[in-house]
Amino acid sequence: MTTRLSLLLLLLFFLSDNNYVCTVVGGKGRIHIPDELDDVVDDEEDEAWKQWGQKSSLKSTEFDPPPENLSEMEPEKIQEELMKRQMGPVFGFVKLRLGVRRTPEKVAEIAMQWTKILKTGAVEVNFMGVDVSTIMFTMNNGQDAFELRDFVLSQPEAYEIKIGDQVFRRPGDPPLDEVFEKLQHEKTNVDDTASATENDEDTKDEL
Structure with a gap:
């Protein structure tokens, strides 16, 4: 015992x-378990706590060299390869459809609407009206250029978009200069017809 x-x-x-x-x-x-836990050290931090309040960093992309046969590719494919490697901020212009009457207020409204829609899709881009047929844009991350191009060309008000030195239009659309010349030619014909009609009426009055 x-x-x-x-x-x-x-x-x-x-x-x-x-x-x-x-x-x-x-x-x-x-x-x-006693209450004396002063000497207990908890050095395990929750991962969510570490990331809270920090700005989300850009995704790191692996190095993707351009194809060796770049000179043999079609111009459209070359543009796509260049856009895939676009880094840093970019800016450019959107040309609206010609032959449509707009006010500066209407252009500003279109620019604001596009900015809000793309921000909803996590694409940081700012549009601003330049004149009644041109909208300028700035974008911080050039890697979003594909999304920007596809979005703009899906809008009925837009005719073409220029990102840096590259111009994009819908398949089959002629260059903007040709459209402008065609509209000018049509306007000239209308003016000539109106002038001829007016002259005929003046001649009849004289008779």
Whole structure:
């Protein structure tokens, strides 16, 4: 009995020395964790806590060299390859469809609408009206140029978009200069017809 009691006291002393106290009640063990936790260090930080409040960094992209047969590719494919490697901020212009009457207020409204739509799709680009047929844009991340191009050419008001030195139109659309010359030619014909009609009426009045 004395030996058993000595072993029990020794066990209690060992457990209490390691900040644990074990008592035996009804043949069942119960562990008590002490309140003295000043020397406990928790150096595990939650990953979400580390990232909270930090600006999301741009995705790192692997190095993608241009194809070796670049000179043998079609102009459209070359433009796509150049756009894929566009880095940093870019700016450019959107030419609206010619032959449509617009006010500066209408152009500003279109620019604001495009800016809001693209920001909803996480594309940071700002549009601003220049004149009644031109909208300028600035974009911080050139890698979003594909999304920008596809969006602009899907808008009925837009005719072509120029990103840097590259011009994009819908397939089959002629260059803007040709459209302008055609409109000027049609306007000249209308003016000539109106002038001829007016002269005929003046001649009849004289007779």
